[in-house]
Amino acid sequence: MDSPTASIVIIAGSDAHFIYLMQYYTKTSGHQAIVAPLDGEVVELAKQKNPAVIVLESDLAEPASQDVLYALKADQDTCHFPVMVCSWQDKDASALAREADGYLQKPVSYEKFLAALEKVAYVPSPRESKSRHAGLKYH
Numbered sequence: 001m002d003s004p005t006a007s008i009v010i011i012a013g014s015d016a017h018f019i020y021l022m023q024y025y026t027k028t029s030g031h032q033a034i035v036a037p038l039d040g041e042v043v044e045l046a047k048q049k050n051p052a053v054i055v056l057e058s059d060l061a062e063p064a065s066q067d068v069l070y071a072l073k074a075d076q077d078t079c080h081f082p083v084m085v086c087s088w089q090d091k092d093a094s095a096l097a098r099e100a101d102g103y104l105q106k107p108v109s110y111e112k113f114l115a116a117l118e119k120v121a122y123v124p125s126p127r128e129s130k131s132r133h134a135g136l137k138y139h
Contacts, residue, residue, distance in 0.1 A: 008049050009121070012036045012068060013057025018086070018106075022055050025113045038064040043071050046078045053121035056100070058087040069099055082120040 009031050011022045019035055026033035034049060036042045038057070046054060054072065058065040069085070072078045084102035102120035104112055 007032045008034060008051040009117075010034050010036055010042065010045060010049065010051045010054045011057075012038050012042045012054065012065075013086075014038050014059065014064070015057060018057050021108065022086075022113075025108075025110050026055075028110065029114055029117065031117075038068055040068075040071065042068045043075055043078055046072060046081055047075075051081055053102075053117060054081055054083045056083055056085050058085045058089070073099065084116055084120055 007030075009022075009026045011019055011026065011033055012035075013019050013022070014037075023033040023035065031052070034045065034051070036045050042054065042056075056065055056069055065085070069083055072081065072083055082101040084104060085100040086104045086106055086108055088106045090105065102116050104116050
């Protein structure tokens, strides 16, 4: 399998406002946003696009996010991709947060989004030179 494409961020969710905001943050930070519905398409898209991170919206009323996370982590071709869960729930209360590589509690600010990307993803920070990230590994 190829190394992840540093500029691709897959955004999966059901709330149009959340998706718009994550797309805006992703593009503003110099990365490519690809939106996917909360279904099996996320796994197939991850296999095709080799993302640096998958941002997964989690809502208690939407059990599909849990199914998507477990499917990503169970598949040998996608289990290494970092998944960042975004939810209204407190991190300690969210079962998905324990399974994910990163967690953001809503509302998500641009600064928190950037910090989370730098922490969990194989994505060069817009504030740093690309040469510094040449040897980055998965978290």
